[in-house]
Amino acid sequence: MFCIQCEQTINTPDLHGCVFRGNCGKTPETSDLQDLLVAMIESLSAWAMTAKAAGADVTKAAVFVPKAFFSTLTNVNFDPARITAYIREAEALRDELAATCAAAGAAKPDHPLADLTVKGLCAKGLDDAAKAVKLNADGVDADIEGLQLLCLYGLKGAAAYLEHAAVLGVRNEDVEAKLMETLADIGRRSNDAAKLLDTALSIGRLNFEIMEMLERANTTAYGHPFPAQVRASAVKGKAILVSGHDLRDLRLILEQTEGKGINVYTNGELLPAHAYPELRRFKHLVGNYGSAWHNQQTEFAAFPGPIVMTTNCILDPNPGKYADRIYTRSMVGWPGCTHLATDDFSPVIEQALAMPGFTADEPERTVSTGFGRQILEGAADTVLKLVGEKKLRHVFLVGGCDGARSSRSYYTEFVEKVPADCLMLTLACGKYRFNGKSYGNVGGLPRLLDVGQCNDAYAAIRLAVLLAEKAGCGVNDLPLTLVLSWFEQKAIAILLTLLALGVKGIYIGPTLPAFLTPNLINTLVSAYDLHVISTPDEDLKAILG
Ligand code: FS2
Numbered sequence: 001m002f003c004i005q006c007e008q009t010i011n012t013p014d015l016h017g018c019v020f021r022g023n024c025g026k027t028p029e030t031s032d033l034q035d036l037l038v039a040m041i042e043s044l045s046a047w048a049m050t051a052k053a054a055g056a057d058v059t060k061a062a063v064f065v066p067k068a069f070f071s072t073l074t075n076v077n078f079d080p081a082r083i084t085a086y087i088r089e090a091e092a093l094r095d096e097l098a099a100t101c102a103a104a105g106a107a108k109p110d111h112p113l114a115d116l117t118v119k120g121l122c123a124k125g126l127d128d129a130a131k132a133v134k135l136n137a138d139g140v141d142a143d144i145e146g147l148q149l150l151c152l153y154g155l156k157g158a159a160a161y162l163e164h165a166a167v168l169g170v171r172n173e174d175v176e177a178k179l180m181e182t183l184a185d186i187g188r189r190s191n192d193a194a195k196l197l198d199t200a201l202s203i204g205r206l207n208f209e210i211m212e213m214l215e216r217a218n219t220t221a222y223g224h225p226f227p228a229q230v231r232a233s234a235v236k237g238k239a240i241l242v243s244g245h246d247l248r249d250l251r252l253i254l255e256q257t258e259g260k261g262i263n264v265y266t267n268g269e270l271l272p273a274h275a276y277p278e279l280r281r282f283k284h285l286v287g288n289y290g291s292a293w294h295n296q297q298t299e300f301a302a303f304p305g306p307i308v309m310t311t312n313c314i315l316d317p318n319p320g321k322y323a324d325r326i327y328t329r330s331m332v333g334w335p336g337c338t339h340l341a342t343d344d345f346s347p348v349i350e351q352a353l354a355m356p357g358f359t360a361d362e363p364e365r366t367v368s369t370g371f372g373r374q375i376l377e378g379a380a381d382t383v384l385k386l387v388g389e390k391k392l393r394h395v396f397l398v399g400g401c402d403g404a405r406s407s408r409s410y411y412t413e414f415v416e417k418v419p420a421d422c423l424m425l426t427l428a429c430g431k432y433r434f435n436g437k438s439y440g441n442v443g444g445l446p447r448l449l450d451v452g453q454c455n456d457a458y459a460a461i462r463l464a465v466l467l468a469e470k471a472g473c474g475v476n477d478l479p480l481t482l483v484l485s486w487f488e489q490k491a492i493a494i495l496l497t498l499l500a501l502g503v504k505g506i507y508i509g510p511t512l513p514a515f516l517t518p519n520l521i522n523t524l525v526s527a528y529d530l531h532v533i534s535t536p537d538e539d540l541k542a543i544l545g
């Protein structure tokens, strides 16, 4: 096992990466199978590009690859049986395309994984096959390996967003082909540092297109978000909790529970769902329960109803004894938990009706959300006017993924210390470190604006670009600083997008990715003026002067 893709990886003088068991709970068996799955979809992608060039229809591969890739993201799928099934499905699709290529007279792709075969292999055979494609291949220069992993993990994040858009019916064949082409290329394990750096930036640009697709998918299906005060405390009655990022699953659950006397709560990255007109119109979508993913073992154990985990981040439900009432969807998996493969949520509804639910109302508390692209763009003129009148000094984007590391208290303290004449945007699950409080107003605008999920970074980027256009300057000339927290691979994809767009001076923490070597960090620092967070006081002093 070797996995170093997330912020909670092991990184000590003696150990680099999770090598015995994941800090997330991933077993060596699942980790190795995920490496084999990645290699198999690299092979599939290489064949798909050859088949596409020969005029064949590659839709099945284009739809499957992002899904399978998504299953290897941090905190998504811990079930070795499901990962094995994806490997076999990938191989079958690859063989189908190979036959198509042969029939069309197309030559076999010149790719090291073109003949990767696992057919008929037992668990031991799969384990041996996985070891042959491990990500930390022997004899590879550390900087090259770091760049290879930067590309792989960035593309994995982009694939997750592409899958989210596809679920809502928004697809783009060119984007899918570019994703497969890049994945096949990563599978070649290039040793060319300049080429790998170029690939990383092209992944950033691709991810920007994908985030646009996803925003279009969300707003077409559910309307443009508008500000909402969301109840953050329990309401008496039977209850279902929906976590993850998938708005479609939430909508299905709301439709299927309507009129049944069940209250539906969001959790984690689904809080912004309350801002979408086509979701908030359901009266039994009563509020948001709990906070960021790393608190779920306590919060889910205390929730008096079933829980649906639509995407990441899932943790081991066994310590809290709620494995019998957590249901997984799409690419999510935990061994022993019920996976709902169809859109029928009857088992969840029956369990909610059989359970007591909340026995009393909790005192009302609220959190705000809903400052999506349309609202932000509508506020651009006000922001510039306030800056011009010197009523608004600086805009911060403080957001990203949350994690369990204690040094993440930096973000809470940072937000508290931001001067009163500054505006703060936030997004993703990192906001739970500070969104339970009111920060007042600046020039009539709330000082803390929740833009949405991690993928809604697109809205914040669009605001920055619009402000720069209106002010007649570059994004880097705006009184704007991004203070990001990263945890998993979607954050890597977003970081690559920001770098590809030329955004400089980003602060990132709580640590830099362990797969980046000191040389690579120096390259990013000198090319993009990237900063690792220090203390809120020092960073604010450096930013505000
Ligand atoms: Fe948070 Fe986990 Fe949003 Fe990440 S719920 S760390 O996957 O995607 O952010």
Ligand code: SF4
Residues within 6 Å of the ligand: 003, 004, 005, 006, 007, 008, 009, 010, 017, 018, 021, 022, 023, 024, 025, 026, 031, 073, 074, 075
């Ligand atoms: Fe370790 Fe993170 Fe990989 Fe889990 S996902 S095995 S915690 S690096």
